[in-house]
Amino acid sequence: MHGSGFAINLETDHVILHGSEDESVGVILRGSVVLDCHEHTKIKSVVLKFQGKSKVNWTEGHGSHQRHYKEEKVIIEHAWSFMPHKRKAYHLGEGLYKWDFELPLPGDLPSTIQHDLGQVYYRLKAVAERPAFSMNYTAKRNVLVSRLMLPSSLELNQSVVISNEWIDKLSYNISVPRKVFSCGTPIPISFDLVPIASELTVRSISCSLKEYITLSTHEHSKSEGRVVHHTHDDHFSPALDRWTTTEVLTVPSERDIQSDLYNDLIKIKHKLKFTVSLMNADGHISELRAAIPIIIASLAPEEDANELPAYEDAWKSMPYDPVLVASLIASGDLPASIARALPIGAAANMDANSTGSSTTTSSSASSIDEDVVRGGGGGGPVEPLPWQGFDLSRVPSYSTAIRSARLYSFSGSLPPYESLVLPSATAS
Template sequence: MHSQPGVKIHVENHNVILRGNADESTGCVLRGCVVLHLREKTRLKSLKLRMVGRMRVHWNERVCSNRWSSTSVNMTVGYQHQRHNKHQFDILDDEWVFLPLSNTFHVLPADTYKFPFEMVLPGNTIESVNDNSYGDIYYKLKAVAERPALQPNFVDRIPLNIIRQWMPSANQELALPSYLWNDWDERLHYRIMVPKKVYRRGEMIPLEFTVLPRQGGAMRIRYLTCVMKEYTTFVMDEQMNSKRTESRIVRFIRDEEFPGQGSEQGQKTETFAIPRSAQAIQHDIHHPLFTIEHKLQFTMCLVNEHGEKSELRASMPITIVDESTDANLSQHNHDHILPPYEEAYRSTPYEPATAMYCASSSQHSTPTSEPDAWLPLDSPYLWPVAHDREITTSYFGPLPSYGTVMDSSSNLDLFALGRPPSYDVPCATR
């Protein structure tokens, strides 16, 4: 039971999942309800719900200043210092008005009221970004029940986390090995192989290096380095007039013992560990507002027979996915397999009110005047109720009885059949 009067926001899921990239995703639906619990007759000016998505970015910029000397010859001495810049702006702003603001108050008796809402998030919605060195993107819901002057408003806030999952078609492509090979100065052939293109935090990357000197091109490998770099590109204002790219080194390895020196073929596998924490490495994001990408950069120092040093440089893109996304990939693939008709017809159809009732009752108690009064009044199972200026009944009405539902259904007894009806049986009953 509610101990104090107030307003509470319930959603089906605090983690909203977008399947596929921004071009192929069909979006998703955010459903929920605002629960208003009153222990006595209360006057309200309005009741609103607002969803806000906000982007905050910050970066350091080098500024060069000049100082004039006091000597006879005018000279300038330049020095640099860093200036910290930060900016924030809204990327999403939507509002639901359940009780509009007017010249008179809304008078509500003591009861619990539920106001459902839903919103379609397009497929190109940018996902949430947390713990990034150059900014973050977050979403939140805020419900406000405005009361008369000198009385505190009823307010509730909840965060939302938007996650993007990879589609099975994209998973198949990213699961293929990635190769990088070339000939250097017609004296050396090298190949770098990575088993797959997508990894998650804390995973090990085996890097396979193969070096084959050409005829008459005896080379010695002095050292081999591998650097994982993270590139963050973001807009600096809401007009998207300018973008800025920052990079940082995530992990670095160096190996000075490479087999196959001289004219012999050399092959070695290096193990590259991806950091586990979100502060150390972020997952990939591809959006015009905020982009995070990762690359593996290789440097091979070569020494010829005359002792001259040269450096061979190469880079390879790699994708880092979120742990929650990667953990749901197998379940995501399973969800795309349709069940047979014999099993599907026995399942319960999805009803938003039912889902919201189960979700809200599992976390919070939202009592009403009736034990099962959770269906909306505009449900086809209920009689229409006229709404007066002074609300005298709950927003949700009682459940229909079992007999009412059975009497309103078709005369065809599916349960007596014990199996799915054929096409001819329903046609014969017309």
């Protein structure tokens, strides 16, 4: 670009949808288009387009019988016109021009995938149209969409068990601790095998993780499966009354496996498959085969379930107790900078304790705020705060909080993370 810079800025280019397609409420995609004019610039229009697409493309057959299948569907699209097109160009002086945008994304969007035979992708494209004989300014930005199951999902909390009896031969239990796993995580598979036939022995146990993909167009579909990981264990002692073991199969990295997906053109699912090889008393080999469907998620459920709040927001997860917080501030366990993050009652006590007087909270506070905190002045008794006499684990009402005229965020130095955990003992 000669004399200008043009870009799309996003709060985040990784959108995470929490919950299943039926549970997720969606997210807001926010960002801005920025045009940095280093000199006088003529622009005819500035537009932005967001589009999500699903597409498949494959070939079947050979030679004269070869057929090509291709289909594309728009999942979502939206357009913004920041400077509407006009015949006469806009004249922009030197400076920075910024247009903010936001778009609610529905919770049922399919996750982003890149496969040799099909893709789901989301992309932003901004164009600043220039007059004739001048090159347009163009900026593109990909948006990654992932889905994270809620910690309350049954698939995360319930084990999956196959329990059955092979008549006159073997009873067995095969189980995995949950149904959802992510890339790079181990899958522990427990086997409990009890022989019924005499002199029956286990020769080996094989475990495979298999991926199935189905591609569809309006006239044809294609399905294929592949083994993405395999384990084999043949270390079993003969002549036992029971065999119990846990085999561990690790999910490959995202370069080698796709996450589960279900939409009109592409469906991806996974199964764990097991083969138990048995030797009978007469030397004949029998095989027990079983399978358990599992879900490969693009994000690890346990990471989000156990995630700590952002450092500067850690205090927000604590029950609000104005008396205890004020005591901690006075003792120096919480810094003065936390005043900006406290409702008005505790903040006022902090101000009074830090200045050694009890006359005013702030020169910018209104007389109404001072009456609420100090009971109207005049040296009389302090009027009870709205939440006194109630359960102190409850936060103040919204109307009470906004009267403080304070921004509820930190600024200044931050305390150590562990100091934000309130002690259980009652403050004196």
